[in-house]
Amino acid sequence: MKTWDRLSGAVLLLVAVAWGYESSRLPLGQPSLPGPGFQPSWAAGVLGLLALALILEATLRRSESAEAQRPRWAGEGKALAMMGCLIAYALALNAAGYLLATGGVLAAFLLLERQRWPVVVGVALVSALASYWLFAVWLQVPLPRGLLGW
Amino acid sequence: MGALEGLWLGLTVALSPVNLAYCFLGVVLGTAVGVLPGLGPAAAIALLLPATYAMPPTAAIIMLAGIYYGAMYGGSTTSILMNVPGEAASVVTCIDGYQMARQGRAGAALGMSAFASFIAGTFGVLGLMLIGPPLARFALRFGPPEYFALTVVGLTLVSYLGGTSMLKGLSMAALGLLVGSVGIDPISGYQRFTYGLLTLSEGISFVPVAMGLFGVGEVLASAGEPAKREILKTRLSGLLPTRDDWARAGGPLARGSLLGFLIGTLPGGGAIIASFASYAVEKRVSRHPEKFGPGAIEGVAGPEAANNSAATGAFVPLFTLGLPSNAATAMIFAALLLHGLRPGPLLFTESPALIWGVIASMYIGNVMLLVLNLPLIGLFVQMLRVPYPILAPLIILFCLVGAYSVNNSLVDVWILIGFGILGYFIRRLHFDAAPLILALILGPIMENSLRQSLMASRGDFSVFFARPISAALLVLACVLVLLPALRWAVALWARQVAGGIRPVVP
Numbered sequence: 001m002k003t004w005d006r007l008s009g010a011v012l013l014l015v016a017v018a019w020g021y022e023s024s025r026l027p028l029g030q031p032s033l034p035g036p037g038f039q040p041s042w043a044a045g046v047l048g049l050l051a052l053a054l055i056l057e058a059t060l061r062r063s064e065s066a067e068a069q070r071p072r073w074a075g076e077g078k079a080l081a082m083m084g085c086l087i088a089y090a091l092a093l094n095a096a097g098y099l100l101a102t103g104g105v106l107a108a109f110l111l112l113e114r115q116r117w118p119v120v121v122g123v124a125l126v127s128a129l130a131s132y133w134l135f136a137v138w139l140q141v142p143l144p145r146g147l148l149g150w
Numbered sequence: 151m152g153a154l155e156g157l158w159l160g161l162t163v164a165l166s167p168v169n170l171a172y173c174f175l176g177v178v179l180g181t182a183v184g185v186l187p188g189l190g191p192a193a194a195i196a197l198l199l200p201a202t203y204a205m206p207p208t209a210a211i212i213m214l215a216g217i218y219y220g221a222m223y224g225g226s227t228t229s230i231l232m233n234v235p236g237e238a239a240s241v242v243t244c245i246d247g248y249q250m251a252r253q254g255r256a257g258a259a260l261g262m263s264a265f266a267s268f269i270a271g272t273f274g275v276l277g278l279m280l281i282g283p284p285l286a287r288f289a290l291r292f293g294p295p296e297y298f299a300l301t302v303v304g305l306t307l308v309s310y311l312g313g314t315s316m317l318k319g320l321s322m323a324a325l326g327l328l329v330g331s332v333g334i335d336p337i338s339g340y341q342r343f344t345y346g347l348l349t350l351s352e353g354i355s356f357v358p359v360a361m362g363l364f365g366v367g368e369v370l371a372s373a374g375e376p377a378k379r380e381i382l383k384t385r386l387s388g389l390l391p392t393r394d395d396w397a398r399a400g401g402p403l404a405r406g407s408l409l410g411f412l413i414g415t416l417p418g419g420g421a422i423i424a425s426f427a428s429y430a431v432e433k434r435v436s437r438h439p440e441k442f443g444p445g446a447i448e449g450v451a452g453p454e455a456a457n458n459s460a461a462t463g464a465f466v467p468l469f470t471l472g473l474p475s476n477a478a479t480a481m482i483f484a485a486l487l488l489h490g491l492r493p494g495p496l497l498f499t500e501s502p503a504l505i506w507g508v509i510a511s512m513y514i515g516n517v518m519l520l521v522l523n524l525p526l527i528g529l530f531v532q533m534l535r536v537p538y539p540i541l542a543p544l545i546i547l548f549c550l551v552g553a554y555s556v557n558n559s560l561v562d563v564w565i566l567i568g569f570g571i572l573g574y575f576i577r578r579l580h581f582d583a584a585p586l587i588l589a590l591i592l593g594p595i596m597e598n599s600l601r602q603s604l605m606a607s608r609g610d611f612s613v614f615f616a617r618p619i620s621a622a623l624l625v626l627a628c629v630l631v632l633l634p635a636l637r638w639a640v641a642l643w644a645r646q647v648a649g650g651i652r653p654v655v656p
Contacts (some may be wrong), residue, residue: 142550
């Protein structure tokens with residue numbers, strides 16, 4: 001866990017530096033009239049200090065047992081594939097339309113969960129159609145129609 | 151308006167057929183969410199937030215509140231029958247509840263858990279009803295310095311009590327403040343971090359962030375867990391506890407109710423800490439602490455009472471100060487905002503029908519839950535047979551369509567996915583999402599009160615220490631931050647001293 005904590009600290013430090021830099025381009029104002037960059041600047045500063053403290057604390061921490069050094073990674077391949085499916089969904093949503101994209105992402109998730117084909121097709125189809133009816137027809141949410149018009 | 155007068159008004163609101171129906175729907179959904187492992191009340195409320203747009207505000211809040219306290223009832227069922235907590239506040243119930251079930255006393259454990267939940271839930275509503283109005287009147291005297299100090303203490307307490315590491319909790323809170331600063335600056339009207347995206351002008355929407363962190367993040371993190379879980383095959387008869395059970399559980403129930411309510415009112419306290427604290431107290435005061443573990447009914451009654459009164463206690467800071475104290479009440483805070491209501495002390499005077507309607511609905515909801523949880527327990531157990539591999543894609547579906555429907559915008563879907571991935575890493579690397587979501591809600595309140603205080607005092611920072619309440623709160627926050635740092639430094643120094651002493655070899 002030490003290595004992962006140091007890595008998390010480093011990522012948070014990067015976020016703090018980037019956000020701090022962006023905040024410094026906003027008007028900071030004066031103490032009597034703080035500007036829009038005031039809060040983000042000090043919040044980024046605090047995050048940076050906390051990230052440094054996290055790295056320092058993990059570095060100085062007494063060496064851990066082999067068990068404690070590992071974060072609870074399990075099924076990371078499946079989780080990464082799921083993330084990929086979600087990103088592909090967002091990329092395809094406007095072009096493919098709600099029904100096709102949603103049916104596709106549901107089918108992909110069910111396949112990743114090792115479900116049988118009839119279950120995959122049945123659950124994906126029924127869920128996509130039912131949610132379309134609920135949101136687009138009943139609640140009148142203008143869901144993306146896609147190039148095919150549905 | 152006095153408490154009894156308010157309750158009367160509330161009952162006339164809560165007993166209307168529409169509100170009764172939404173209260174019933176809320177507690178049924180809450181029980182279902184509590185029973186199902188992998189879906190907590192915060193995620194469920196986030197999933198349903200978009201669906202409340204079309205509902206009357208009172209009905210929406212009654213339903214969402216019902217989901218929160220209803221989940222506390224349902225969580226124990228899975229703990230007792232499967233040794234898997236249905237939701238986080240029922241972890242402790244696994245210890246003795248599951249052992250009781252293995253000894254053939256599942257019915258007594260489930261029955262006691264339902265009665266303890268009912269008694270403590272009702273006690274919590276009574277506390278909310280009596281403490282809420284005077285606290286709200288007192289809070290009307292608060293100015294920007296007090297609100298700034300309250301938000302600082304709130305975020306510090308959430309980080310201190312919530313996760314395994316305070317550093318990680320505070321980091322998440324700071325990240326939440328940064329995310330909360332996206333959008334038009336409320337004082338100067340300046341665009342911050344929007345990069346030309348119109349959707350971001352009003353800030354990063356709370357709904358996709360919450361759905362991402364608690365819904366998508368949970369599904370991704372559960373990817374590696376076993377899909378099949380064993381349900382203990384046992385008789386569910388004898389749900390009414392015996393006279394001996396009542397005699398043993400009476401004390402834990404009373405202590406759990408009080409302790410839970412007090413912890414629930416603290417920012418970051420919530421039902422999880424309340425149930426752990428109650429278990430620890432009961433084991434300490436018991437004349438037979440060795441019975442805790444192999445199946446003591448006290449170990450079920452105390453924590454189940456505590457988590458229910460804590461869930462109700464969490465509404466005290468939300469309704470009186472406008473400060474959510476945990477992720478689930480943060481969602482209800484967001485729901486109030488969605489319906490154009492400003493959570494805070496003025497709610498009691500500006501929207502008495504809503505506030506008292508919600509409070510009265512909690513009495514009714516608790517009765518509904520007791521009725522639902524005793525005879526229909528078998529029905530809820532059947533829900534556990536829905537395989538998680540089917541449930542997980544459906545959660546994702548609700549998140550995707552829910553996030554899109556907030557602003558009919560693809561940007562919100564990207565925000566959902568981004569925060570879903572962040573939620574996965576938060577779980578895997580032992581961070582805590584609650585400080586982030588609370589900071590996102592409290593960030594704008596904190597920023598406005600900080601800037602207003604400084605403008606009023608012409609840039610004099612001592613304004614925060616010149617007023618007794620804000621000074622006391624800020625000192626408390628400093629102590630909370632410095633304590634772990636001091637403890638860590640002392641431990642490091644002691645280790646170095648110990649390492650420097652070499653044993654004398656003869």
